[in-house]
Amino acid sequence: MTGVHRVCRSIIKWFSALYVVAIVVQMFLAGAGVFRLYNVKHSDDCNKSGASCVANSTSLDPHRALGIFLTEPGALLFLIIALLAWFPDTRVRTISIVAPILTIIQEIFAWIGSWVGGLHVVNGILILGLYSWLAVTLFRQSQDAAASEPGPVATT
Numbered sequence: 001m002t003g004v005h006r007v008c009r010s011i012i013k014w015f016s017a018l019y020v021v022a023i024v025v026q027m028f029l030a031g032a033g034v035f036r037l038y039n040v041k042h043s044d045d046c047n048k049s050g051a052s053c054v055a056n057s058t059s060l061d062p063h064r065a066l067g068i069f070l071t072e073p074g075a076l077l078f079l080i081i082a083l084l085a086w087f088p089d090t091r092v093r094t095i096s097i098v099a100p101i102l103t104i105i106q107e108i109f110a111w112i113g114s115w116v117g118g119l120h121v122v123n124g125i126l127i128l129g130l131y132s133w134l135a136v137t138l139f140r141q142s143q144d145a146a147a148s149e150p151g152p153v154a155t156t
Contacts, residue, residue, distance in 0.1 A: 008085035012096055013138035015078055019070070019099075019131040026066050027124065033060035067107065075103035092137060099130040 036059035082096035102123055109120035 004084055005086060008081050009087065009138070010142075011081050012078070012085050013135065013142060015081065016096075016099075016131045016135040016138065019074075019078070019103075020128065020135055022066065022070055022074075023124065023128045023131065026063060026070065027128075029063040029066060030060070033063050067110065071104055071107040075100040078103070092134065092141075095130050095134050099127055099134060102127045102130070 037057050079097065079100040082093075082100065085096065087093040087096060106120060106123050106127065109116055109123055
């Protein structure tokens with residue numbers, strides 16, 4: 001099982017870094033989509049009920065598409081690999097398990113909408129922080145481990 005732990009820990013290190021980049025892209029897509037909404041551009045002449053301006057808008061489709069990938073297959077795969085990695089450090093293990101669970105909850109916040117939808121943004125910032133911390137910590141640990149390993153012995 002040691003080989004499985006080692007491989008999964010290496011995957012999680014890169015997977016968490018990939019998630020940091022993907023979440024930043026996701027935030028950009030959300031901002032770009034919001035500011036392309038018809039009711040933001042034409043706030044004076046748009047139907048204030050929102051039905052004709054927001055519900056039929058496709059400006060958030062890229063954000064939705066990437067979000068579905070990050071929350072459903074991506075976070076589930078991350079969680080499975082994190083469980084297989086089972087880090088010896090309790091903090092790293094906890095964050096590697098909690099981050100994908102919060103990522104899955106992210107879609108639920110968006111789906112419910114209304115005031116709960118406001119938690120979608122807050123949770124997004126939280127999961128960005130968790131994946132960032134995890135990536136930095138795992139890269140530092142791998143550098144520390146590489147530095148502490150003895151190098152090859154020179155023969156003369």
